[in-house]
Amino acid sequence: xxxxxxxxxxxxxxxxxxxxxxxxxxxxxxxxxxxxxxxxxxxxxxxxxxxxxxxxxxxxxxxxxxxxxxxxxxxxxxxxxxxxxxxxxxxxxxxxxxxxxxxxxxxxxxxxxxxxxxxxxxxxxxxxxxxxxxxxxxxxxxxxxxxxxxxxxxxxxxxxxxxxxxxxxxxxxxxxxxxxxxxxxxxxxxxxxxxxxxxxxxxxxxxxxxxxxxxxxxxxxxxxxxxxxxxxxxxxxxxxxxxxxxxxxxxxxxxxxxxxxxxxxxxxxxxxxxxxxxxxxxxxxxxxxxxxxxxxxxxxxxxxxxxxxxxxxxxxxxxxxxxxxxxxxxxxxxxxxxxxxxx
Numbered sequence: 001x002x003x004x005x006x007x008x009x010x011x012x013x014x015x016x017x018x019x020x021x022x023x024x025x026x027x028x029x030x031x032x033x034x035x036x037x038x039x040x041x042x043x044x045x046x047x048x049x050x051x052x053x054x055x056x057x058x059x060x061x062x063x064x065x066x067x068x069x070x071x072x073x074x075x076x077x078x079x080x081x082x083x084x085x086x087x088x089x090x091x092x093x094x095x096x097x098x099x100x101x102x103x104x105x106x107x108x109x110x111x112x113x114x115x116x117x118x119x120x121x122x123x124x125x126x127x128x129x130x131x132x133x134x135x136x137x138x139x140x141x142x143x144x145x146x147x148x149x150x151x152x153x154x155x156x157x158x159x160x161x162x163x164x165x166x167x168x169x170x171x172x173x174x175x176x177x178x179x180x181x182x183x184x185x186x187x188x189x190x191x192x193x194x195x196x197x198x199x200x201x202x203x204x205x206x207x208x209x210x211x212x213x214x215x216x217x218x219x220x221x222x223x224x225x226x227x228x229x230x231x232x233x234x235x236x237x238x239x240x241x242x243x244x245x246x247x248x249x250x251x252x253x254x255x256x257x258x259x260x261x262x263x264x265x266x267x268x269x270x271x272x273x274x275x276x277x278x279x280x281x282x283x284x285x286x287x288x289x290x291x292x293x294x295x296x297x298x299x300x301x302x303x304x305x306x307x308x309x310x311x312x313x314x315x316x317x318x319x320x321x322x323x324x325x326x327x328x329x330x331x332x333x334x335x336x337x338x339x340x341x342x343x
Contacts, residue, residue, distance in 0.1 A: 012323055017150030019319035020073075027312055031224045032058035037079065037308050039173050057166050073316070083301045088309050091298065092317075097188035098167050099283050099294035105210055107276045114222045114275075115268065119261050120230020125234055133230070137223035144314050149216045149289035152213070156212055163211045165290040192297050213286045221275055228271045232264040270329055277325040 027035060036052040052058075058065065072078075076089045080206035084091035121133040149283050156163045158261065168176075168190050176183045193209070194203025237260055247256045291297070295314060302310035 005331060008327055012327050015323050015326075016320065019068065019323065020070060020316065023315050023319065024069055025062075026315075027308070028062060029071075030308060034306075034308060037082070040159065064095070064148060069090075070210055071108055073313075078313045081298075081302065081307055081310045083298065083305055083307045083310060088313050092295075092313065094306075095293060095295050095298045097294075098292055099280065099296060101189040101191060101206075102210060102213055102217075102283055102287070102294065103276075103279050104204075105214045105277055109218050110212065110222045110225060110275060111272050112278065113218065114225030114272070115229050115261075115265070118226045118268075119220070119233055119257070121226065121230040121266070122233025122237065122264070123256050130230075132227060137226045140219045140221075141223035143220065144285075145165065145216065145220050146285040148220060148287055149213075152212050152216050155288060164207055164210055165212070165292070167171070167206065167261065167292045167294070169205050172205055175203075176199060211288075213283075213290045213292060216286050216290075217279060217283070221279060223277055225268065225271055229268050232267050233260065236260040237266045272334075273324075273325050273329045277322050280321055318326070 010087045032053045035058050036049045036056065055176035057068065078092070080086075083087045084094070086094075115134050117136075121130045124130050137174075150225045153165065157165060176185075183193070183197050183199065183202075186193055189201050189208035194200060194206060237256070242255055242260055245259070246252070280295075283294060284300055285294075286292070287294045287296035288300040295317075298310065299314045301307075302314070
């Protein structure tokens with residue numbers, strides 16, 4: 001098992017290298033002046049772009065510039081973000097907790113709901129329960145994320161006025177920044193920090209603002225997991241061991257939920273892992289529509305402003321997320337099925 005994990009980590013290094021080369025290759029399609037924005041530290045330096053091009057050798061050969069860029073990125077110098085008005089590295093850790101908080105609520109709901117609905121749909125195949133869940137899956141998967149988000153925003157905030165957008169009320173946000181001694185940022189997640197500080201009003205306000213984006217992501221993404229789980233469950237139910245157990249008089253509840261569902265989960269693991277990674281990336285439209293100023297909101301505004309250091313850094317981050325998820329899935333499969341370790 002140890003050898004398998006070591007091999008996967010070595011493979012991870014090569015994949016990350018390929019991702020970085022691809023990202024830097026895309027970066028090289030821009031002019032030297034545009035690429036010089038990665039070295040700007042303040043708005044005043046924008047006037048000195050030709051000087052920055054010369055100083056940082058942005059007319060050098062590809063491999064020379066790549067080595068220099070990789071060294072800078074490894075040292076945490078990701079450039080200056082015009083959108084955030086601060087260095088990219090500093091801005092990343094400001095926006096990331098907001099995206100992480102959204103996905104910590106979203107991902108468990110997607111996995112649990114997708115597995116449960118898929119199991120029920122597979123057991124009651126071709127009944128009204130199955131048809132209802134399939135219609136729900138088709139509608140959820142067919143609707144563009146931004147369109148569904150706008151519909152939810154109009155209903156819950158525009159008409160019912162119950163779940164406001166954003167990530168925290170402006171008054172709370174201002175008070176937190178002006179009183180760092182009275183509100184300690186343990187995790188930088190407003191819902192959890194509000195509870196840990198005994199400020200349940202702040203935690204409740206942050207939670208209310210999570211309802212619409214979480215609901216949107218769950219409805220749009222859960223459809224994939226539901227359909228995979230349904231197909232896997234139907235396949236397991238039709239196998240001989242299930243028929244034998246039913247013939248011996250075993251309880252259907254035990255057959256379906258203790259045995260068939262357990263085996264049906266094996267192919268679902270891969271989909272669940274990729275959906276978790278996709279949920280991080282899919283937060284872009286959701287955060288922008290609901291004005292949650294996280295990584296997705298930052299990336300959308302950076303794309304509009306052509307803030308290249310931000311675009312390159314977040315693309316590298318998303319590449320890292322997918323690579324790490326793939327590594328985790330490989331290791332998890334090795335624990336579930338020992339035959340994979342021999343591959």
